[in-house]
Amino acid sequence: MSTRYLVTGGAGFIGSHLVRKLVTEGAAVRVVDNLSTGQLDRLKDLQESVEFIEGDLADDRVSDEVADGVECVFHQAAVPSVQRSVDDPIATNRANVTATLNLLESCRRAGVRRFIYAASSSAYGDTEVLPKTEAMSPNPLSPYALQKVVGERYCKLYFDLYRLETVSLRYFNVFGPSQDPYSEYSAVIPKFISALSAKKSITVYGDGEQSRDFTYVDNVVDANLLASKVDDAPGKVFNIGCGKRITLNNLIQLIERVLGVESTVIYAEAKSGDVRHSLADIALARRILGYSPKIMVEEGLRSTVEAMENRRS
Numbered sequence: 001m002s003t004r005y006l007v008t009g010g011a012g013f014i015g016s017h018l019v020r021k022l023v024t025e026g027a028a029v030r031v032v033d034n035l036s037t038g039q040l041d042r043l044k045d046l047q048e049s050v051e052f053i054e055g056d057l058a059d060d061r062v063s064d065e066v067a068d069g070v071e072c073v074f075h076q077a078a079v080p081s082v083q084r085s086v087d088d089p090i091a092t093n094r095a096n097v098t099a100t101l102n103l104l105e106s107c108r109r110a111g112v113r114r115f116i117y118a119a120s121s122s123a124y125g126d127t128e129v130l131p132k133t134e135a136m137s138p139n140p141l142s143p144y145a146l147q148k149v150v151g152e153r154y155c156k157l158y159f160d161l162y163r164l165e166t167v168s169l170r171y172f173n174v175f176g177p178s179q180d181p182y183s184e185y186s187a188v189i190p191k192f193i194s195a196l197s198a199k200k201s202i203t204v205y206g207d208g209e210q211s212r213d214f215t216y217v218d219n220v221v222d223a224n225l226l227a228s229k230v231d232d233a234p235g236k237v238f239n240i241g242c243g244k245r246i247t248l249n250n251l252i253q254l255i256e257r258v259l260g261v262e263s264t265v266i267y268a269e270a271k272s273g274d275v276r277h278s279l280a281d282i283a284l285a286r287r288i289l290g291y292s293p294k295i296m297v298e299e300g301l302r303s304t305v306e307a308m309e310n311r312r313s
């Protein structure tokens with residue numbers, strides 16, 4: 001019988017790409033999502049191949065139900081918004097910490113073999129040193145960042161105490177098709193692409209010289225699959241990025257080139273708590289997981305624009 005996978009948050013941006021890849025590989029996939037930010041539309045052509053359970057993982061009856069009979073879990077479910085966590089630390093703690101602990105406990109009891117956790121580069125905060133390596137101490141600057149670090153620590157503890165094979169992947173600024181450009185909390189790339197396609201101006205907070213290690217979603221999916229298989233991965237935390245950073249001003253130029261348009265940029269006051277530069281050291285993931293980013297920013301932007309145009313038409 002083939003491995004049975006659970007993808008939590010499978011109706012979300014990253015989760016749905018992971019589900020699609022697993023289904024393509026012929027795996028049996030169960031998805032749980034409470035549809036808070038997720039959209040079932042992302043899975044509509046996969047309905048026949050996926051077992052979908054609508055439920056909230058902060059409810060332990062749901063986590064028990066979905067962990068049953070599963071061999072490997074990809075835990076993507078979260079409320080991935082710094083701003084929302086600042087506005088409502090309690091509700092986001094429930095989604096990001098309580099739900100994670102419930103799921104770890106359900107997995108331990110159900111005898112799940114491996115548990116891959118979607119951690120976040122926000123763990124590093126605004127440390128001056130670049131690139132960020134996993135050996136640096138976390139310095140979370142928002143409830144969201146802290147909640148994601150707590151999730152990692154619980155994962156490590158479940159490996160040390162109970163030998164549940166947990167692996168944490170710290171994603172760096174993920175982008176790609178089906179990322180929601182209209183959400184209040186949306187990442188800059190879908191927001192910029194949709195504004196530029198509609199010939200609207202874009203707003204940049206700060207001088208645009210802040211930089212990020214933007215990571216195309218297929219690279220993140222690859223990293224998850226590797227983390228589910230490699231013997232030496234459990235108990236560890238890995239950076240998952242491209243190992244290259246670009247500034248927002250460069251990013252805008254790239255999007256202009258891909259779309260063949262010119263932009264009007266409005267520079268507004270920098271947001272407090274905004275990290276100035278972010279860059280992943282991916283040496284550990286390369287060495288232990290065999291991870292190597294296959295799609296770099298410009299190619300990823302082309303695929304994202306194409307997908308957004310197809311969706312519109």
Ligand SMILES: NC(=O)c1ccc[n+]([C@@H]2O[C@H](COP(=O)([O-])OP(=O)(O)OC[C@H]3O[C@@H](n4cnc5c(N)ncnc54)[C@H](O)[C@@H]3O)[C@@H](O)[C@H]2O)c1
Pocket residue numbers: 008009010011012013014015032033034035036037038039055056057058075076077078079080094095099118119120121148170171172173174175187
């Ligand atoms: N997008 C990024 O750049 C990025 C960077 C670092 C880490 N991450 C992490 O990756 C994961 C996926 O992020 P995304 O960008 O795809 O976000 P997303 O909002 O598109 O997906 C999250 C999914 O989880 C679901 N969900 C939320 N709370 C739930 C709960 N209590 N029970 C069941 N389902 C619940 C939502 O409905 C949604 O479908 C998150 O854990 C996030 O913290 C994302």
